[in-house]
Amino acid sequence: MKRSAATLGQVHYATSRNAWLGYPGYVQDMIIRSGARHVLELGGGANPAIPLEFLREHGVEYTVLDISPTELAKAPAGYHKVCGDIGAAELAFEGIEGRHDLVFSKMLAEHVKNGEQMHRNVFRLLAPGGKAIHYFPTLYAPPFVANRLMPERVADRLLQWLEPGREKDGNKGKFPAYYSWCRGPTHRQFARLQGLGYVVDEYIGFFGHHAYYRRIPGMRNLHRWFSSWLVEHPFPTLTSACYVVLSKPVETITMIKA
């Protein structure tokens, strides 16, 4: 993983090859290292990211929040499931505010209409010193720009053609994507998150979309080469996905306007 001159905190770059499969382990590692006991997964839907055995072994109280009761119903029994919209301005915080050591998401953020509101809500859900981790696709990687511009039905068909196993694999169809606040490690993105009170611990930008070009051999090789080149010569606006690790400071100062 390439480390950039980290004027913007801990920024690293890598190809997207292991990003998807590596994410549950990355979160589990954080749970172990931080000793998190109260963990909330956002948009876990049908596929909660952390296995029940791991949660039992490490004594973790785990909740899966999702906007869709249908998706939650597909998740295995044994998970504590809550239905709600993490992007809602009027999220009901009673009993859950400031309670979580770790709040994380996997492929959720791009589906939330108002990214700023989502990050604000997560900040309130975190205990002081708690951490948030998000894994999301980013603009302006070309396939995601196309996804945003195309009519939903066309994007759906294209996705099925590029990734035929997608429906069976567990992503269970496609959810509308908005990409609000889904960007690589740009100055603007840092300013936005820090403006809400977060400390940015780590921002890993991934290049390429390794699952997409399996069906186009020439493109696949060119794409591999270009992704590796970008890791060495990174443009934060061209990442295809990111892991972002944020901390809520132990002491926060509320700013009020004069």
Ligand SMILES: C[S@@+](CC[C@H](N)C(=O)[O-])C[C@H]1O[C@@H](n2cnc3c(N)ncnc32)[C@H](O)[C@@H]1O
């Ligand atoms: C692409 S799926 C990802 C599911 C799972 N995290 C995974 O990686 O397989 C996106 C999930 O986010 C949920 N979702 C979309 N918007 C949401 C919101 N505003 N609040 C909570 N969940 C939301 C969807 O219902 C869906 O389960």
